Amino acid sequence: MAHRFAAEGASLAMIDVNPDTLAASAAALREAHNVPVAHTVVDVTDSAQVSEWITATERQFGAVDVLVNNAGIIRDNRVENISDDDWRSVIDVSLTGAFNCARAAFPGMRERKYGRIISFSSMSWRGNFGQANYVAAKAGIVGLTRALALEGARDGVTVNAIAPGLIETPMLASMNDAARDVLTRKVPMRHTGDPSDIAEGAAFLASEAAGYVTGVVLDIDGGISIGSSIR
Ligand SMILES: NC(=O)c1ccc[n+]([C@@H]2O[C@H](COP(=O)([O-])OP(=O)(O)OC[C@H]3O[C@@H](n4cnc5c(N)ncnc54)[C@H](O)[C@@H]3O)[C@@H](O)[C@H]2O)c1
Incomplete structure (x- = not known):
């Protein structure tokens, strides 16, 4: 991106x-x-660090026009094996981190009557086995996105989310091979995505051309969110 x-x-x-x-x-x-x-x-879970960074960026570049909330971690387990730390850290990085960054960037965007906020949900937001913490965080991103879209709508600030499918990044590489193969077979296009597939969607949502698009969740996932494609 x-x-x-x-x-x-x-x-x-x-x-x-x-x-x-x-x-x-x-x-x-x-x-x-x-x-x-x-x-x-900067640790996105630390709101003081985030505020300092946004202020410094506005001073250095004059404005933050586009904010991309991309940080996310996985700590997968069945619910009874999710520790307090596994729950909190996943929610903190993905959801609280996006909130911290959006809250810090919002005033400047509203004042300038221009802003683009793009946050990362996941295909998992609809539910996924063994990912209660991640699913809750990524569904939270959808709610946060829709709520902030309303708050920015009159001031030229659009707020959208991207829900990636299986994309070839270090996060996907950290998954075990068997799980990755099973998941890849569920993708209607039968292959994983490339970071450039995500970058193209993000570039559109960040562009002036997307000025009338707000509160949406853009699935970039080779069709996996449509449902089963087993024949
Ligand atoms: N790769 C996929 O298949 C996939 C699928 C669905 C959703 N996503 C989402 O897309 C986003 C990007 O994922 P990725 O695959 O590039 O992951 P990644 O693990 O490759 O990169 C995530 C980055 O976030 C950083 N990070 C972690 N905790 C942080 C913190 N507290 N503060 C600041 N940075 C922190 C990590 O150091 C890392 O560089 C994530 O939100 C992820 O949940 C990825």
């Missing part, structure tokens, strides 16, 4: 809790595109 946005000429302010992957991503972006790239280690 960052490469796709940079290709459009966007200035980037990237955050992550992992300083190594963050620095490497920022370096690759600077090398590939002639755009400003700021990177800061």
Whole structure:
């Protein structure tokens, strides 16, 4: 997504809790595109860190036009084996993190009468075995998106979500091979998606062309959310 946005000429302010992957991503972006790239280690679950980062970004770049709430983690287990920490950390990163970032960015967007907020749900938001914490967080993203869409609607701020299917990222690689194969066979298109598939959807939702689109959940999933395609 960052490469796709940079290709459009966007200035980037990237955050992550992992300083190594963050620095490497920022370096690759600077090398590939002639755009400003700021990177800061920020934990999205820490609202003070998030507010400080948004304020610093507005000072550095003049405005935050587009906010992408992408951080998410999985701690899969059957319900009786989900520890307090597995429950809280998954909700905190995916849902509270998106809330913290949106709350910090909203005032500036409303004041400037322009903003695009894109948060990451998942195909799992409709329900998935062994993922009660993740499903609750990702369904929460759908509710948060729809509520914030109403709050931004009169001020040029659109708020949408993307619900990816199986996309080839480190998160998917962390899943065991058998589970991944079973899931891939359920995809009507019979293959996993590429991060660029997500980037194209995000670029559309972030664009001025999507100004009349708000409160939607865009499924980018090779059709898996339609239902069974077993013949
Ligand atoms: N890959 C998929 O198949 C898939 C499917 C559905 C939904 N999603 C969602 O898409 C989003 C991106 O997923 P991904 O596959 O790129 O995952 P990923 O694990 O590859 O990347 C997630 C990033 O979030 C960062 N992060 C974790 N906790 C953080 C925190 N507290 N503060 C800041 N950053 C933090 C991680 O360090 C990592 O760089 C997630 O919200 C995920 O739930 C992914």
